[in-house]
Amino acid sequence: xxxxxxxxxxxxxxxxxxxxxxxxxxxxxxxxxxxxxxxxxxxxxxxxxxxxxxxxxxxxxxxxxxxxxxxxxxxxxxxxxxxxxxxxxxxxxxxxxxxxxxxxxxxxxxxxxxxxxxxxxxxxxxxxxxxxxxxxxxxxxxxxxxxxxxxxxxxxxxxxxxxxxxxxxxxxxxxxxxxxxxxxxxxxxxxxxxxxxxxxxxxxxxxxxxxxxxxxxxxxxxxxxxxxxxxxxxxxxxxxxxxxxxxxxxxxxxx
Numbered sequence: 001x002x003x004x005x006x007x008x009x010x011x012x013x014x015x016x017x018x019x020x021x022x023x024x025x026x027x028x029x030x031x032x033x034x035x036x037x038x039x040x041x042x043x044x045x046x047x048x049x050x051x052x053x054x055x056x057x058x059x060x061x062x063x064x065x066x067x068x069x070x071x072x073x074x075x076x077x078x079x080x081x082x083x084x085x086x087x088x089x090x091x092x093x094x095x096x097x098x099x100x101x102x103x104x105x106x107x108x109x110x111x112x113x114x115x116x117x118x119x120x121x122x123x124x125x126x127x128x129x130x131x132x133x134x135x136x137x138x139x140x141x142x143x144x145x146x147x148x149x150x151x152x153x154x155x156x157x158x159x160x161x162x163x164x165x166x167x168x169x170x171x172x173x174x175x176x177x178x179x180x181x182x183x184x185x186x187x188x189x190x191x192x193x194x195x196x197x198x199x200x201x202x203x204x205x206x207x208x209x210x211x212x213x214x215x216x217x218x219x220x221x222x223x224x225x226x227x228x229x230x231x232x233x234x235x236x237x238x239x240x241x242x243x244x245x246x247x248x249x250x251x252x253x254x255x
Contacts, residue, residue, distance in 0.1 A: 007049075007070040010192035010204040014170055015050060015073070017162050019111075021080050022056045026248055028110050028143065029056050031236035035141060036062045041105030046095050046130070047113035051077035058086050065089040067098070096122040098129035105135060109142035112248075118185065118209040127225045131255060140227065140253040143236070146212055146245045147186060151179045157188070169195040174208070185211040215242055215249060227253035 007015065024030060032053060036043050037060060045054050048066035050073050057064050058081075066088055068074050074090050081088060091100060096117065107130050117123045130140055149157060158174040171193050178187040187209045194202040213221070215232055222230045233250040234240040242249055 007073050008204050008206060009072055010170060010194060010202060011190070011206050012050065012070070012072040012076055013164070014160070014162050014172060014192065016076055017164065017170075018160075019050075019052050021050070021052055023052060025111070027236040028248070029053055031238075031250065032108055032110060032141065033057055033060050033062070034238075035139075036064070036106055036108070039063075039105045041135060041138075042102060043106040043108065044100070044102075044104045044133070045108050045110070046098070047109055047111075047116070048077060048090070049073050049111070049113070051080050053108075053110045054088065055080060055084065055086065058088060059084070065091065065100075065102075065104075067091040067093060067095070067100070069094045096126040096129065098126065098133060100133060103133055103135045104138060106139045106141060107134060108140075112143055112145050114142050115144055115210050115212055118211055120183070120211065123211065124221070124225070127221065131225050131227065134255045136255060138255045140222075140255070141250060143248050143250045144213065144218070145248055146214075147210060148245050151176065151186065164194075167196075168201075171195070183211075184213065185209060218251060222251065222253045227255060229254040 036057060043062060043064040045064055046067045048054050048068045054064060054066045066077065071092055074092055077090060117126055134140065157176050160172040162170045164170060173191050174188045176186060176188050190206040190208050192204040193200055219230050230251065230253045232242055233252065234242045234247045236248060236250060
């Protein structure tokens, strides 16, 4: 069994099949496209994954690079770019160690991916690194969510069956193994199994951690990092104020 802290082969395959290129969740792609379309400088999507958001932004004529810590995800992104006759600069590395040759007009983190940085000090390091990679007046845009399901450690909280194009089948079970309300994080194990004609042919275990932040807490963190203006947008609708915990929250921070 292969155990990973990031996205491995089976996880990437499931991701590609369930989060297809250009598939919008709650209007997120349309939101990021509308915010970046008029930018004169370059943009950067960190934690880019397999390109679900990056590729439609490129197709809209936006100059954007990508970065991810997973070589498997970047390989999938490169393949999808090639299929569409597109190209983009893609960097492999961890966000908290961001060190690229350019400064950007915009940096975006869609899909709540910022919450995947497990340790709080590394989250702060990542925010400072992004601040340093923005031009003066540049914008950081990222969305987060609050975990609102019932927490019970040791409980299977999600199962999924995914049909593959080659008639293989992948099953996934997520089991919650740790919850810490004081430090605002939870850890699950995701078990992936690939089946062919009733026989198990591949297994992968992923450690999956989420660290969450309160809305006012994150605003204070961003201001402490040095951002001069911070506002929060609910559900990818400009001007919509947060009203309840089950919304998506987009932070817009200006350097």
